[in-house]
Amino acid sequence: MKMIVFEEVDKSFGGRKVLRNLSAVCCGGQITSVVGPNGCGKSTFLKLAGHFMLPDSGRVTIKEEDMVLQGEELRMSLAYMSPELRFYPRLTALENLSFFLGLRGIALDGRQYEEVLERVGILPEAVKRTRVGEFSTGMRQRLLFCVMLASKADIWLLDEPGANLDDEGRAMVLREIKRGASEQKLILLATNDSRERGAADEAIDLSGN
């Protein structure tokens, strides 16, 4: 089981402290929500957790049993999505899918594609012909989710996964997150959505910072 440990982490941007002396532990098999008002540092917290950013002081470590995961080994075991993340607009959805999954050493056959696309609510025909640039924002969000599900990553860093989704899409996100947790994935969920907050087992509240 994997664990993310924050030890006395400080992070500031241009002299303004966003995270101050923050310690936290997130465990596999649990949904940990990261909550607080706009600009309080939720997205920053997730980027630090994924080692996409370094803290100014303190330490962020990801452990499996007593082993510390780093570099490529760590990166290959996590998935991250945020509203800033984009797939290649000039490639079709299918080309994007097979590119990003291929980089994780995963090749799906036709049936497996259909299955995972159905889980996120995208029509298989749309995937073959349509370039991602022509997708609606909600469809793009579903596609990000689709790659994350199929990537078999066991750490999910989700920054507002319900953004731009309709009710059915938000229900799908909740369903898949719960299913992920039951498969022992470590799930971090930065959100302002009350239903997503309600699904979490633990919460990290950044509003006091």
Add this chain to the structure above:
Amino acid sequence: MKPSTFQGIKLVLRKELMTGLRFRAAWAAMLMFSFTSLVCISFALGGTSAEPKLFAALLWILLFFSSLAGSDRVFSDEEAEGTLMALRVYAPSQAVLFGKMLYEFFVLTVITVLLLPLFIVFLGVETKEILLLLCTVGAGLWGISAAGTLLSALIVGAGVRSGLFSVLMLPVILPVFLPAIRLTEAAFGGTVVSLSFFGGIVLYDMILSVAASILFDYLWYAE
């Protein structure tokens, strides 16, 4: 789970080819630059027969500036489109670095293949040693693509404006540039030079590639 490095490189290279072919602006910029410059040079020289030394220098200046017109985009385009983060999440570092480097090499090769015959015909250059010329150009382009890919990554990583790219590129590539001009001069029938110049370029290319490979891990995984 992880694909072999070779497979990763192949995937990134294929992705670059597909997006590159569907987005022709980068190509157009480089081609326009190299052909316009070539036409200007040939008008300026106006059929006067110049020294092989001058032709050699002109050829490399052309190749260098054509590459500048395109290779600072290697990473900055991805950054601008927001796809760099997706790549950082899913792709292993070495696959990205060498996939992009190979694509850069491919683009420069295509441009050279179009430019070099025209250069030779327009300027009436006599090519005495074709093989030497081709090997020199190949080794030179390798250096330019290695340096260009690494610098582009460093600059995007540091979050500075891309004007810095051209400023840094010249000193980094000079150890390739100078011997390449001497060798090209020899290929155009000038003074014969020692082949150790060629060995020097290849050695520097290898050092650049290895340094890029090591540095890029730090950039990619931010550790």
